[in-house]
Amino acid sequence: MALKQLDTVAQKINLDPNIHTVLKKPERELTVSVPVLMDDGHTEVFTGHRVQYSSVRGPCKGGIRYHPDVTLDEVKALAAWMTWKCAVVNIPYGGAKGGVRCDPFKMSTEEIRRMTRRYTVMIMPIIGGRRDIPAPDVNTGADTMGWIMDTVSMFEGRTVLDIVTGKPIELGGSLGRREATGRGVMISSLQLLKKLGKDPKDTTIAVQGFGNVGSVGADLLSKEGCKIIAVSDVSGAFYNPKGLDILDMLKYVKTSKNHLLEGYKKDGTEQISNEELLFSDVDVLIPAALENQITDKNADKIKAKFIVEGANGPTTPEAEKILEDKGTIVIPDVLANSGGVIVSYFEWVQDIQAFFWDLDQINASLEKIMINSFDGVWSLSQKEKVDMRMAAYMIAVTKVANALRQRGIFP
Ligand code: GLU
Numbered sequence: 001m002a003l004k005q006l007d008t009v010a011q012k013i014n015l016d017p018n019i020h021t022v023l024k025k026p027e028r029e030l031t032v033s034v035p036v037l038m039d040d041g042h043t044e045v046f047t048g049h050r051v052q053y054s055s056v057r058g059p060c061k062g063g064i065r066y067h068p069d070v071t072l073d074e075v076k077a078l079a080a081w082m083t084w085k086c087a088v089v090n091i092p093y094g095g096a097k098g099g100v101r102c103d104p105f106k107m108s109t110e111e112i113r114r115m116t117r118r119y120t121v122m123i124m125p126i127i128g129g130r131r132d133i134p135a136p137d138v139n140t141g142a143d144t145m146g147w148i149m150d151t152v153s154m155f156e157g158r159t160v161l162d163i164v165t166g167k168p169i170e171l172g173g174s175l176g177r178r179e180a181t182g183r184g185v186m187i188s189s190l191q192l193l194k195k196l197g198k199d200p201k202d203t204t205i206a207v208q209g210f211g212n213v214g215s216v217g218a219d220l221l222s223k224e225g226c227k228i229i230a231v232s233d234v235s236g237a238f239y240n241p242k243g244l245d246i247l248d249m250l251k252y253v254k255t256s257k258n259h260l261l262e263g264y265k266k267d268g269t270e271q272i273s274n275e276e277l278l279f280s281d282v283d284v285l286i287p288a289a290l291e292n293q294i295t296d297k298n299a300d301k302i303k304a305k306f307i308v309e310g311a312n313g314p315t316t317p318e319a320e321k322i323l324e325d326k327g328t329i330v331i332p333d334v335l336a337n338s339g340g341v342i343v344s345y346f347e348w349v350q351d352i353q354a355f356f357w358d359l360d361q362i363n364a365s366l367e368k369i370m371i372n373s374f375d376g377v378w379s380l381s382q383k384e385k386v387d388m389r390m391a392a393y394m395i396a397v398t399k400v401a402n403a404l405r406q407r408g409i410f411p
Pocket of ligand 1: 061062063064133134135136137138165312337338340341342344
C-alpha cells in the first residue's frame, strides 16, 4: 500500500527515477529477539523490529507498537508514512517505526515492563536523540516511554530526556502530548467543515477506536458542538442517534478492564457491530484504530461524506478509488493524525533546551502548524484537481526528494 502510494505520486510529480528508487526502500531495518521472563517462571521470546525509513530531513522519528499483528512489512509501511507525515507538516525529522509482536492484553504490567526494557536494549545501537527518537503508538503510552528513557539513562549513566517522546510529564514529557493526536484530528475536522461552510453543530460523527486518538478526538469534537453518534473499540460499538455522552464513556474506560468500553450501559445507547459503525449514516467518519479498515469490500457501503483518518493507513488504495468516485473527501492520515508527532517535536525541543512551555503555547503552536499544513494541502488539491492524499504526498515527497537531491547520494 505504501509503495503503491509512492509510485502514484512519483508519476504525478515526475519524480527523478534515481531518487524514486532510493525512496522505495527503508534506510535500515533491524529485527531483534526479545526474551522475557514471564510471571509464571517460563521464558517467552518475542520478536521486535525497528525500521528507519529516512533520515534525509533529520533524525528518524516514529512510534513503537505492541500488537499480535506486528510484522516487519507493517513496520516498514508505518515508517514510510512517518517520513511523509513529518515532511507534510514540515517538522525537521525523517521517519521510523518500531513494534513488538505480542498481545499486551494477555500480559501483566511487569511482563510488559521487562519486555520494553529488553527491547530498548536490543534497539539501543540504532536509536538516539539525534538519530532516531521513538514515541508511543498502538498499545504503548507514557509509562512505556518512561521505561525506555530510564533504560537508556541507566546505560549512559545520566538522565537522557531526548531519547524518546510521549514521556510522563514528570520525566521530561510535554504538556498536551497525550491529547495531541486527538486534538489534531479535531483541528483537521473543523478546518474541513470550515472550508465547506458547514457548522460543527449540524455535524454528526462516528469514531472507530476509543484509544488515545479516538477518545480524545471524540471528546474535543463533541465540545465543539458536533454530535458523536457512534464509537467503537475492539470490544464492540455503541450508538445513540441523539449523540453519545462521551464524557460518561471516558469516565467508564478510566477504570474498566484494559480500558475498554466492554459492558458500558447507558439509557438511549445501544450496542451495534463494528461494521454497522463504519456504515452509519453520519457526515464524518473517523477511523482511529488500525490499518486496512476501509477496503474494496466495504467502501461502497460507507455513507459518510467525509473521512478523517485518525489511524495510520485505515483506507486501502482500492477503497480510495471507490470513495473518490462517490465524491467522499478523505483527509489523509499523514495530515489528520500528525498532531502527535508535532507535539513530540515540541517535547524534544523542550528536552534539548531544558526549558518547558505552558499548555497554551503548545496548543497554539500545534494549531498553527496544523492549519497551515491543512491549508497548503487543500489549496494544492484544488489547484491540481487531485484528492487530499495525493496533494499531501505531492508536498511531502517533493520535500524529501529535494532534500535528498541537495545532499546527494553518498559517497
Ligand atoms: N505514533 C504516532 C504516529 O503515528 C506518533 C509518532 C511520534 O510522535 O513520533 O504519528
